[in-house]
Amino acid sequence: MVAFVPAALLFALFCVSVREDRRRFRNAVLLGLTFVTLSIALLYQVRHLPGALGGLIALAVFLVPSVGVVALACFLVANGVTMARKEGRSLGNLLSLLAGLAIFALLALTITAMGTGSTEIAGLTFMLIMIAVYVSFLFLCFLAYAFLYGRIKVRGDVDYVVMLGSGLIGGDRVPPLLASRLRKGMEIYEAQVARGRKVPLLLTSGGKGSDEKVAEARAMADWLIAEGVPAEHVRLEDRSRTTAENLVLSRKIMAGDDPDYRCVVVTNNFHAFRAAMMARKAGVNGQVLGSPTAAYFWPSATIREFVAVFVEHRAVNFAICGSLFALGVLITVLAS
Template sequence: MQGDYLVYVRVGWVFTAFFLAVFGISYSFNRTWLRNGIWFNLFFYSFWLTLAITILNTDNNAIIYPVGLLFLFVLFCIGLVFALQAILLLWNAAIVRRRESHSLANSLTLYLGIGIILLPFIISLIKTHLPVFWADLLITFPVLCILYMVFWFYNYLTVLALYQAYWPRHNKNFIIVLGAGLMNGDQVTPLLGQRIDKGIQFYQRQLQKTGHAPKMIFSGGQGGDETVPEGEAMRQYAIAHGVAVNDALAETQSKTTYENMLFSKKIIDASRITKPKTLFVTNNYHTFRAAVVARSAGLKAAGIGSKTAGFFLPNAVMREYIALVMRQRKLHLIMVGLMFLFSLFLVILNLHSAWIADLIRAIQGFLDNL
C-alpha cells in the first residue's frame, strides 16, 4: 500500500509540474487567453490533491489531523456559500438598488437570485405537466447549458484574478485612462475619479523615479446627456490634481472600449515614438476584457485597475463576462447546438435503454457470425 502511495505522489507531482509549465508558457505568451485559466486550475487542483496524498503518505497524525480539519472547514465554507448563494445574490441586489440606478445592468444579481430560487419549482412543474420525453429534454438541455456557463464563468474569474497580478515597470511613454461617463453633464463621477487617480499615481511615481513623465491620454467621447466630452472633463480633472498641462491629452471621439483603444492608438502612433510602452487604466473588474479589446484594436498595452466598491463588483463582473461571451457568440452558439443534440441523445438513451441494449446485442451477434 505504501508503494502505491509513492507512485501516486510521484505521478501527481509530475502532472502538477507539467500543468504549471504549460500555464507559465501560455501566460507569458499572451495574458489574455482564456485557456490560461484552464491550465492554471489544472495546476492548482492537482497541486492540492497531490499535496494531500503526500501528507497522507507521511502517516504522521500530528500533520494529517490539523490539515484534514482545515480542509473540512474550507469545504464547509464553500458548501455554505453555495447553499446560500440565492440569499447572498438578493442581499447584494438590495444594496445595489439602494445605492445605484435600477437599470438592467445593475439588476443581474437580482434576476439570478430569483432564478435560482424558482429553478426547483420550474423543474417540478415540467416533470408534472409534460410527457416524459419533453420533460427530460427540457431539464437535461438547460442543465448542460448552465454547467457550461458556470464552467466558463469560473474560468473567467480565474483569468481576471490572474490579470490583477501585474506590477508594471515605471518606463511608460503613454498612460491611457478609459472613460466611464460623467454626472451632471460635465463632472467626473467617483468611479471615474478612481481611474484617473490611479493613472495620476503611476504618472507621479514614474516622474519621481525616472524624471521622465509619460503622456496621459484621457479617452472618452461626449454622450447625449453630457455637455462636454468625457476625455476633456477627465483632462481638466487631472490637471487640477497635478498633471502637467503638456502631459495631458484628451481623446474625445470614442464611444466604446474598442474605440477608446483604437483612437488612443492613433494619438500614440502620431507621436512617432519607436516601440512606445503603453499602460491603460480602468477599474479592476474591467482590466481583462479591456486588454482583450486592446489586442483586437492592435494596441500593445497592459492594464492596471483601480479599486471598485465591493457591492458593485458582482453585477460588474457578470456584465464583463456577458460581454466576453458576446465577443465569441458564434462559438458558444455552436456549443449550445451540440449540447442540444447531446441532450437529445441522452434522453433517447434513457427512455429506450432496453431497445438500445437489444440492438447492441444484435449487432454483436451479427459480428460474431461473420
C-alpha cells in the same frame, strides 16, 4: 504520481501562454483546467487515507459546494437588491439578482425532478445542469485569472498613462467611478515622475455622448489639471464612443508620436481583464491596470464583463452549449 501529470502539463502550458501574452482568455481556461485536474488527482489520493478520514474528506468535497451554491445564490440576490436601490433598475444593475434567482430556479427544478421521477423533467434538469456547469467553469476561470491579472505592477518607464472614459454627471462632471480611474492614473504618473527618468503623458480617452455637454476626455483632463497635473502633461483623445474605440484611437495617437511607445491603460478593476483582451486585439503596447470599485457594484459589473467575454467567443461557447442541449434531449428520448 502519474495522476498529477495532466495538472503539471496544463500548468506548464499556462505559464508559456502567460509569458507569451498575459492578455489572452486562454490563460484563464488553462488555469481553470489546471485546478480541475489537480483536484481530481488529489481526490484520487484520498483512497490511500484511513477510512474515516477519507470519508470525511469525500463528504466535504460534495457538501461544501452544495452549501456554497445556496450561499452564493443568497448573496447574489441580496447584492441585486442593493444595486437596484443604489444604482437603478437597469438590466446591467440587475445581473447579480438575476443570476441568484437562476440558481434558485435550477435548485428547485432539481428537487422537482427528484420528487416526481419524471423522465422529461429529469432530462431537462440534466441538460440545464450541464450547461450551468460549463458556464460556471468559464466564469470561475475568468474570475480567478482576472484576480491574478489585477496583481500586475508597473515596471520600468512608460510613455503614456491612458485613462478610459465613462459617463459624466450632469453632462460635464466626473462621477466617482471615473474619478477612481483618474486617481489611479495620477498614482502611476507620480510614481513615474519620482523615478526621475521620464515624465509620461496622461492621455484621457472618451468622446462626447449625446447627453453630455463636453467630451469625457475634456472633463477628465480638467479634473487632472485641477488636481495639480501640469496641462502640458495631459493629452486628449476625444472622439471615441466605446472601449474598443478608446483603445484604437489612443493607440493611433501614441504610435503617431513614437512607434516604440510603452503605455499603461487604466480602467476600473472589474473591467481590467476584458479591457486587456481588447487592448491586445487593438494592438496596444501595454498592460491594463484596475482602480478600486465600490464593493456592492463589483458583482453585477463582473458578471456583465463575463457575459461580454462569453459572447465575444460565442462560436465556441454556443456550439458547446448546443451540444449539451442535444445531449440532454437524446438522454431524455432514450430514457422514455
